[in-house]
Amino acid sequence: MKSAFLFIVSLLYITAGFSQKILAFYTAREDQAHISFVHEANRWFPATFSRYNWTYDSTSDWSKCNPDTLAKYNVILFLDTRPEAPAQRAAFQHYMEHGGAWMGFHFSAFALTPSAYNQDWDWYHNTFLGSGSYGSNTWRPTSAVLRVENKQHAIVHDLPDTFRSAPNEWYRWSNDLRKNRDITILLSIDPASFPLGTGPKPSEIWHSGYYPVAWTNRHYKMVYVNMGHNDIDYEHGTNKELSYTFSNPDQNRFIINSLFYLINSSRILP
Template identity: 70%
Template sequence: MYSAKKSTLTILAVFFSISIAIAQGKPKFNVIAFYTAKNDQAHISFVHEANKWFPKMAEKYRFSYDSTANWSNLNPKFLAKYQVVLFLDTRPEAPEQRKAFEKYMENGGAWMGFHFSAFALSKSAFDQNWDWYHYTFLGSGEYGSNTWRPTSAILKVENKKHPVTKNLPKTFKTQPNEWYRWQNDLRKNPDIQILLSIDPSSFPLGTGPKAHEIWHNGYYPVVWSNKKFKMVYLNMGHNDIDYEHKYGKSNSTLSYTFDNETQNKMVINSLFWLGRKKIK
């Protein structure tokens, strides 16, 4: 009888050991990042930084992270493997890629976009020719203007109850960034949840040299979500670059987006909310 009990306990111990090993080995959710990394050295620098930082976070928080510059992978079969899609710098251009992304999001997929992924300007290389994305999904419409040079800003939390802003201070200082203004006033869109905006203490924001590149007042959302989709857009994603060659090496990176603990906390909060998992 003793032998039988011992055998049963041994079997149970092995079973639980296997179960724990499987649980520890299985990622909480799968992330795929799309990028182009061909336009503007600041965006290229950010993409390279992101593709080093996210794998470290994936190992730390036990999710999987893949990245691809092949936008033809934006198709139903490929997307079915992932719970979260990231656009690190640009957006899809081919009609079939856009259709696949729309279907993915409308069927419950999750998305996080950075900085230039929301850019659109009529009669530019990134024409506003995708109404669903810029007006229905993002709500922002076309690009309006930007600050220059890339500078840090003080951000204000607008929605303290949202998972993206969990455990964030009321205000915090960001890494240097080029900040965008948009065509549409997101406050007037009932589907949009503004999560963070530029705090007035940031003004004047930007250094110029052109006067319109320095903001002295106004309301500027920089992180928001759309209630109809599992999505979050973050205006961050433009590293400061030595465009003027003041520091020797041409186009060297002067600042990094992920060198900011509070800002990083917001990104991780966003990922876990999008991946439908709680972070402790």
């Protein structure tokens, strides 16, 4: 525990003073909850990164997911979707297979066939993320008690054993990540959260089960987090924002710890 703490502290000192470049891709066209998160992220990240002398750029132009652009950045973020064009997908895979770093949020892992986001990219969904296809979700967006799964991991060493998240729509996946030796699960839904969701559909309320919400893949410098869906007043047609993802200090600490770890990892994540 102490060695992990000293490791993160040393990373903070090493990284501080050195300009790091982060590029966030997003689409922000359809679901108002995802659009709300993207706008929130594009405010929160630059304000937070200024403390560390990091540069934050964001774009909805996915054609910039090309070798020349990706090579200029230390970390790539996917805020809500994924690249669709074959050349963009090939560029991202090459970037990751040659030491690039990535953090993805919520809908960036979504895949469902048939849908507007088919599961038609096996490397990304099965090899890289490991999660496979979307299975189901909770509704409404609700806060959950999250459990730290690998307390010895540098990303989560300074988090409490459990903490309450910001409200979110939680996803279930087709693949059991516990059976994937390449995956290190960092956070999962704690049983104290159940029942999770309010419906109205019974399937949108989880009463039991195991649900990972943040993990890494030891073959890549990557972190995926399921958070990234704000609560929106759809029912009354106002589209008013009812919650914010970056309102939660423990959750924010997890995100910042992840970015420091990715930036300073000169080797593949354990």
